[in-house]
Amino acid sequence: xINYSVDTDGIATISWDMPGRSMNVLNNDSIPAFAGALxxxxxxxxxxxxxxxxxxxxxxxxxxxxxxxxxxxxxxxxQNGMELQMMFRSIEKAKKPVVAAINGTALxxxxxxxxxxxxxxxxxxxxxxxxxPEVKVGLLPGGGxxxxxxxxxxxxxxxxxxxxxxxxxxxxxxxxxxxNAVVPANDLLAEAKKWLLNAxxxxxxxxxxxxxxxxxxxxxxSPGGMMTFTAGNAMLREKTMGNYxxxxxxxxxxxxxxxxxxxxxxxxxxxxxxxxxxxxxxxxMIRSLFFGIGNANKLASRPKDIxxxxxxxxxxxxxxxxxxxxxxxxxxxxxxxxxxxxDQAAADKGKAxxxxxxxxxxxxxxxxxxxxxxxxxxxxxxxxxxxxDGAELVIEAVFENREIxxxxxxxxxxxxxxxxxxxxxxSTLPISGLAEASKRPANFIGLHFFSPVDKxxxxxxICGKETSQETLARSMDYVKAIRKTPIVVNDSRGFYTSRVFxxxxxxxxxxxxxxxxxxxxxxxxxxxxxxxxxxxxxxxVAIDLIYKVxxxxxxxxxxxxxxxxxxxxxTKMVEELNRVGKREGKGFYDYPEGGxxxxxxxxxxxxxxxxxxxQPSVEEVIKRLLYIQSVxxxxxxxxxxxxxxxxxxxxxxxxxxxxxxxGGAISQIHTVGVDNFVAECDRMAQAYGARFTPPQFLRDMAxxxxxxxxx
Numbered sequence: 278x279i280n281y282s283v284d285t286d287g288i289a290t291i292s293w294d295m296p297g298r299s300m301n302v303l304n305n306d307s308i309p310a311f312a313g314a315l316x317x318x319x320x321x322x323x324x325x326x327x328x329x330x331x332x333x334x335x336x337x338x339x340x341x342x343x344x345x346x347x348x349x350x351x352x353x354x355x356q357n358g359m360e361l362q363m364m365f366r367s368i369e370k371a372k373k374p375v376v377a378a379i380n381g382t383a384l385x386x387x388x389x390x391x392x393x394x395x396x397x398x399x400x401x402x403x404x405x406x407x408x409x410p411e412v413k414v415g416l417l418p419g420g421g422x423x424x425x426x427x428x429x430x431x432x433x434x435x436x437x438x439x440x441x442x443x444x445x446x447x448x449x450x451x452x453x454x455x456x457n458a459v460v461p462a463n464d465l466l467a468e469a470k471k472w473l474l475n476a477x478x479x480x481x482x483x484x485x486x487x488x489x490x491x492x493x494x495x496x497x498x499s500p501g502g503m504m505t506f507t508a509g510n511a512m513l514r515e516k517t518m519g520n521y522x523x524x525x526x527x528x529x530x531x532x533x534x535x536x537x538x539x540x541x542x543x544x545x546x547x548x549x550x551x552x553x554x555x556x557x558x559x560x561x562m563i564r565s566l567f568f569g570i571g572n573a574n575k576l577a578s579r580p581k582d583i584x585x586x587x588x589x590x591x592x593x594x595x596x597x598x599x600x601x602x603x604x605x606x607x608x609x610x611x612x613x614x615x616x617x618x619x620d621q622a623a624a625d626k627g628k629a630x631x632x633x634x635x636x637x638x639x640x641x642x643x644x645x646x647x648x649x650x651x652x653x654x655x656x657x658x659x660x661x662x663x664x665x666d667g668a669e670l671v672i673e674a675v676f677e678n679r680e681i682x683x684x685x686x687x688x689x690x691x692x693x694x695x696x697x698x699x700x701x702x703x704s705t706l707p708i709s710g711l712a713e714a715s716k717r718p719a720n721f722i723g724l725h726f727f728s729p730v731d732k733x734x735x736x737x738x739i740c741g742k743e744t745s746q747e748t749l750a751r752s753m754d755y756v757k758a759i760r761k762t763p764i765v766v767n768d769s770r771g772f773y774t775s776r777v778f779x780x781x782x783x784x785x786x787x788x789x790x791x792x793x794x795x796x797x798x799x800x801x802x803x804x805x806x807x808x809x810x811x812x813x814x815x816x817x818v819a820i821d822l823i824y825k826v827x828x829x830x831x832x833x834x835x836x837x838x839x840x841x842x843x844x845x846x847x848t849k850m851v852e853e854l855n856r857v858g859k860r861e862g863k864g865f866y867d868y869p870e871g872g873x874x875x876x877x878x879x880x881x882x883x884x885x886x887x888x889x890x891x892q893p894s895v896e897e898v899i900k901r902l903l904y905i906q907s908v909x910x911x912x913x914x915x916x917x918x919x920x921x922x923x924x925x926x927x928x929x930x931x932x933x934x935x936x937x938x939x940g941g942a943i944s945q946i947h948t949v950g951v952d953n954f955v956a957e958c959d960r961m962a963q964a965y966g967a968r969f970t971p972p973q974f975l976r977d978m979a980x981x982x983x984x985x986x987x988x
Contacts, residue, residue, distance in 0.1 A: 278310035287325035289318040294332030303386040304341035312364050319371045326473030330378035339385025351551050358547040365393040369483045374476035378469040382406045389420035399447035400462040407450040410442035412523050415562030419550035423530040424542040428485045430454040431494035433505045439527050485539050497532045520806045520938040522556045557948050561940025565926040573762045579753045586751035588612050592671035594685045596627025600674035602730025605631040608655040610759040615664045624658035665692045674702040683714035700724040704775045708741035708768045718743035735931035736761045764924040773919045774932035780905045785811020786843035792887035801898035806936025816864035820850050821857035910942035915972040922985045952979040
């Protein structure tokens with residue numbers, strides 16, 4: 278776990294190197310081993326100074342969340358938390374200088390170890406990340422981060438880093454005051470030793486342990502501090518709508534802890550840490566954002582015993598926004614891309630999209646000009662299908678038309694190898710139907726990307742009726758290669774993400790038709806934790822696209838089509854009012870040039886509103902908007918469209934932004950209880966329509982007292 282050595286100059290080196298792990302973490306094995314090494318170094322009179330570093334490419338990734346899940350109850354959690362705090366405090370009280378030699382990424386508890394050291398030197402590694410990201414999984418730093426960082430750089434500078442969980446490069450961490458120096462990687466240990474050998478007695482004392490210490494920028498109750506917390510609380514409320522207890526508890530930690538000495542501040546932090554761990558939001562976010570996404574990224578559901586596919590060349594058909602984004606993400610991953618469109622100008626325009634993104638990355642210092650040119654050089658823009666020869670995978674991203682898709686399928690299969698994969702980026706058309714145009718349906722699969730592709734992390738992999746397990750496994754390898762997160766679903770209209778996403782927008786439009794105030798509808802959407810209200814989202818998607826998809830679905834299903842309560846409103850907006858969304862500057866909102874968007878003033882004229890005293894509560898609107906998504910997700914599980922609760926949760930959060938604090942569409946059911954969810958859905962089905970009727974398997978789970986996840 279921990280390598281320990283002392284050189285002839287009396288410098289002890291404690292090097293983390295946990296066997297069997299790609300990164301070091303704090304867990305039940307490593308913490309005692311580290312504590313033992315610290316005690317040995319501190320107690321040895323021959324040791325004059327201590328270096329804490331790592332034998333792996335990165336420093337320490339943070340605490341192992343499986344360890345937290347193993348702690349039973351608040352009392353044990355508080356006791357273990359305080360033991361960790363005291364161990365870190367022993368570094369500060371060692372009466373010997375201790376330096377952190379940060380050779381790579383140091384996050385969470387890993388960086389909290391660094392904060393406890395008297396000096397911090399980071400290797401000049403632009404890929405390394407330094408920070409305290411706990412808030413991103415619903416937690417707060419529990420190893421002194423909320424106390425030491427404000428004492429080091431001031432409350433005003435520390436709060437954004439804590440509340441947003443920002444990662445900084447070593448250079449940016451240096452500018453922020455989080456580390457004391459950045460040196461070439463090869464010089465890291467030598468520079469650390471040099472500092473120790475030149476350290477004075479006062480260098481072995483933290484600033485906050487020195488007499489007369491003053492918090493940089495002032496204490497919380499100073500005029501500057503009061504202004505920071507007053508404005509900070511207002512901004513936090515506006516941004517989170519009260520959905521994230523961890524963020525609020527971080528604010529309280531910093532405020533209360535920085536009003537007292539460091540030791541009492543650490544006790545305050547530990548109490549808030551325990552309180553935060555017990556919230557449903559923390560449990561949901563850890564389950565889905567850490568374990569769920571982590572397992573998906575590790576391809577936990579990949580078919581076994583199929584060799585891993587390495588991709589060297591990928592074809593992309595269609596150089597519009599989606600195709601161009603897929604080409605960019607593929608080229609950035611080091612894979613050659615053939616980007617095809619019907620004419621050279623269109624293909625070149627698609628490649629220019631990548632050039633624009635690359636130059637932006639260069640301008641922001643995230644990529645060198647040389648690397649940007651190399652990435653762009655991997656993209657060949659053309660009209661020639663013959664250049665697809667040698668591609669292991671071809672992805673079509675052409676217009677949502679079966680005939681066009683069938684045409685490009687045939688042209689591609691005439692060139693590519695027999696074992697090459699052909700994938701469709703369709704978001705609505707069933708894969709099995711599209712595969713009818715293929716001579717190799719076993720090699721045909723859906724790869725549904727989300728827009729903008731360069732930013733959206735999810736890829737929904739859709740298996741058709743004849744898609745082979747080998748094709749699925751190799752497709753998952755591609756998604757991992759381009760650093761996206763895959764979920765696997767089975768074929769159906771709208772698949773999983775498009776199908777359930779539509780229920781949120783349609784429910785908002787249905788409420789408008791009922792006479793509910795549109796401002797209430799969209800504000801409730803944001804208050805629920807969704808990124809955008811349903812009416813604003815309809816404008817973003819384009820109301821006329823919703824109209825076209827609805828019409829295509831109705832034509833395809835014929836008598837089996839079930840009208841939606843939103844249908845009449847969508848038809849009226851498109852056919853009568855010619856308000857099709859943000860693209861044209863007019864939808865449910867107006868988009869004045871150079872001004873802020875606002876709800877269309879005539880909306881109430883065309884869709885009369887109920888009197889104020891008949892408007893529903895905010896809570897009821899939120900429940901309708903969220904529960905309709907969960908009940909549709911449950912239907913997708915029952916129909917085996919999505920096959921696991923984990924994939925359903927990951928897909929809902931990453932695919933369309935389902936409220937992360939609720940852990941995903943299935944985690945919401947789990948959190949409120951299956952029996953409570955079923956009862957509420959039955960009530961809403963009576964009040965608002967059969968679309969809220971829960972599927973039978975949920976009733977069966979409720980009757981048996983079953984849950985989706987373990988306690």
